[in-house]
Amino acid sequence: MKRAALAGLALAVTLAGPPPFVGPSPLLAQVPAGGAGPQRAEVNSLRFSGNETLSDGQLRGVILTRSTECSSLLLSPFCLLTNWGFAHRRAFLDSLDVAEDAIRLRLYYNSRGYFEADVHHIIRSNGLDASVSFVIEEGPATLIDEFSIEGLPEALGAEEAATLVDLDVGDPFDRIRLQAGVDSLIGSLRRQGYVEAMALSDFNRELGGTAQVALDVRPGPRYRLREVRIEGGEVIGEDVIRALLPLRGGDYYNQEAEQEGQRNLFGLDAIRFASIRREEPPPEAAAPDSTVDLVVQVTPASPRAARFGVGWSTDQCLQTEARLTHRNLFGGARRLEITGQLKNIFADQLDGRFPCSQVGTDADFRTLNYLLQAELLLPVAFSAENTFSARVFLERETIPDVFIQEGLGAELGLTRRLGPGMSASLSYSPNYTGFGEQSADIFFCINFGFCEPEDIITVTRSRWLAPVTLGWFYNRTDDPLRPTRGHYLTAEGEVAHESTGSQYRYARIVAQAALFHELEPGLVLAARGRAGMVRFPGTRIFTPGAARTDRLVHPSRRFFVGGSQSVRGVGQNLLGPRVIVADQVEDCPAGDFEACVDRLARENPGAFDERPRGGDAHLEMSFELRRYLSEQWGLVFFADAGSVSQRLTELRKIQWTPGLGLRYTSPIGSIRLDIGYNTTFATELPAIVSMEDGTLVQMPQPVLFDPFRFDDPHPLLELLRRLQIHVSIGEAF
Incomplete structure (x- = not known):
């Protein structure tokens, strides 16, 4: 097979010289070379013509020349109606850049398999304004008529390798796509223990418009883990640390799994620092199946912590929270957290004025709300993918102008990680809860027809609410607090029935989706949709034999x-x-x-x-x-x-x-x-x-x-x- 080096090919295109300059009309002013001079023309138009295979956006990413455009989507009204400087991102003509851009575009077409592509540029200017056009003649694509992959190890089959490379006979000889395929192939080998894997590409381009491509894969030795050693994990417990590591002794080494294990360790509050390193084998040990050791070094965090916070919102007024945490209770990274919250502070004194304008119209809604709870978290339950939590609480909560709820209860929950960014949870939450009469009279009278004082006393009396909840969460955003790209999805189903120990009966489902897209640096479009419904087959709240059986869902679940x-x-x-x-x-x-x-x-x-x-x-x-x-x-x-x-x-x-x-x-x-x-x-x-x-x-x-x-x-x-x-x-x- 004849060989043609990529560097040599690029050099040949460069030596061919820039395309001929197509100058402006004789009636228009000439632009000085390099765009020099105090009166540079502003580029108000940048166009591509003749490009069918590659989009305008792809071609703009290759060149330096830009045109004046609105600096932000938020300022588009100003851009359309005015020519104010702050609203626009100005671009000025540099004729030398334009000429070099034509070469860049030709080389880019060459790298995508169009070796006969030709690019001309046209500049029109009156000294103040300029337009730049690139006229492209793509020509035919050079197609691959022979493609082979050699040197594959037994762990990776030929069909799987071809799928990873995603380039075959009949495709254009696209070297950018070829390099991406080679990277995927090497990544797969390294995930299977071939840490030093590499691939050499060999190609030949015929004058008739065809190319032959061969990949020579050199996997190198395949590394297997001999043992995983833990250093500094005695306080937390080696069993917990090992459970969080995807790799075990005898597994083939996988760098991505190593990084996943390190992320899992950093997710534990009980660990302040964790590092994982691979001990390289001596040169004489580099046999076809070499063994290495994985050393995990852990530094425990301080076992106790305390936090205090203050916040303000229009619907809860001044809020305070104190939190005491033990990060490693009895070892095993078990976390015990005791939390106390106070809300609606100063709500009564401000009497519904800003910034507490949403707390409720009646004085009853402006009294203190509170929460006292203790929560125990087991980060590893049965396996590293499971987290178990249990909490007990005592609370008073108001939904402004709806109801005041007081109660105590508990919650048991199991969360399982299903994959990157995905988890599912199952929980059981028995609560003994009731409503203040002063808050519920209008709510129950209007919604359910209980307007008589004796009926209101009956429906507001404390009862058991004990739902079982199944939730699903999927998060693919780039930042949990300030996302600019990605999306998340959530779904939750909840059932309460006599069989769960609940005196309220209902079925409830809620789903939510959010999307984040960065339109330009610093400008993000965010969208969210949420929907839900609740059905209730009937809740008997009066004594057996009473004249009515009423359909009543717990107000907090509406x-x-x-x-x-x-x-x-x-x-x-x-x-x-x-x-x-x-x-x-x-x-x-x-x-x-x-x-x-x-x-x-x-x-x-x-x-x-x-x-x-x-x-x-x-x-x-x-x-x-x-x-x-x-x-x-x-x-x-x-x-x-x-x-x-x-x-x-x-x-x-x-x-x-x-x-x-x-x-x-x-x-x-x-x-x-x-x-x-x-x-x-x-x-x-x-x-x-x-x-x-x-x-x-x-x-x-x-x-x-x-x-x-x-x-x-x-x-x-x-x-x-x-x-x-x-x-x-x-x-x-």
Whole structure:
């Protein structure tokens, strides 16, 4: 087989000289060579013609010449309407670069198998503006008519090798594709113990437009692990460390498996530092099946740690958290964590004012929430792929303007790693929980018809909620806190029944997907979709033999949309079905409630408290354009949408809300300020008057409720009324 070195081929193309310069029209000014001079022409147009095999984007990646373009997608309105300097990325003509770019394009076509390709460049300029065109004549491709792979070891078959190389007879003689195939082949060999594997390529190109390619594989010795030694792992336990290592004595050496083992070790809180090294064999030991040792060196972390944090959000006000951790309880890297949280601090004193504007309208929702829990984590349960956790807790939690929940319980969970970025979990969570009467009266009256005080006492009494949950998570993003590329998927199914020890019965499923795409450096398009539904066959809450058996799902398992983590153009949980409530003492003391409610709706809708009802099904969508201005600061434009329905078959119209946000990256996470715009118009809503004695009176007809345009305000005042401000920590998704 005749040989032609790649370097020689490239040299031959270079020596052929640059393509002839096709100059501008005699009527246009000439451009100085090298683009020198104070008056350089701006390149406003860059075009390719004649390219059928390779795209414009591929060719732009080869050349130096650029054209003036908008500096950011966010500034595109300014780019279209103005010629302001800050909005554009300016590019100026350099005729020497253009001539060299023509050579670069020709060489690139040669490397892709088009050896007869010819490239000409055309420059047109009037001294101020310029256009550059590259005219390409691709010519026929040089096709491979002979292809062979020699020297393969027994561990890698010819068919598998051909699949890895992904180049065969009849394909264009594409040397870039050939090199990628060789890299895949060598990577496969090295994963099978051939650490020193390499491959030499030999090719010959005939004048008739064909090529012959041969790969000579030289695998070298195949290394097998003789033993895996652990150093410094006595405190943690060698059994746990070995379980986290994919490699065992007797396995063929695999560098990727070694790196996976090191990542697993770094994932343990009990380990401060871990290193894995391969002890090279002496030269005389390099037999066809050589043996090596793997040495794992571990440095344990301090066994005890304490953390304290403070945060603020519009729906939980000031929050504090203290956490005590033992990283290696009784050895085996078992982690015990005790956590205490307080929320709604200063919510009562601020009386619903910003920045605690979403905590709830009644004073009952502004009292302290708390959580006290202890969690035990076993990082290795039965195998390295399994993690077991157990926790007990005591809590008081509020869902603003929906309900106040108090309870205690436990949770047992098993998580299994299924692959890179993928895991599944199974958990059982028995909770003994009930509701404060002051929070649940309107919720249960409107949704389930329990309006009498004795009925409300019955349904708010503490009962067992004991669901079994199966979850699945798949994450392929490049950064868990600030992703710019990739996607993640989650799905969760939950069932509660008498057989699980639950006094509530329901089946619930939720799925979520998010996508991140970097449009340009520092500009990321993010999208998220989430949907869920719940069904309940019936929950008996009254005594046996009572006149009614009621269909009641636990309020915390219904769907509520709106707020800083979902649709940011509406208040907390206020998207979807809701009811408006007037107070007898403050708003309707005269007693003619129907007339009072009608008057309030027309003249003073701010007197009503909006209460969400939730639903059995929901759909959410969010789109964000994230511009990272620096390492700390970022700007976001977003559009959120959602729908909540009382029934699965009656999904309501989707409501869109746009907005913008500011981000600051801090040591405790991304501090987020979002301003959303509420697009709601006049809506007919059920109305209730809360009596002085605690009973509820529902109006016979819904009223037209419009809190934004009821008094025909100035457009600026209406805009301010529609704005929703959210302050929180962490990204929305």
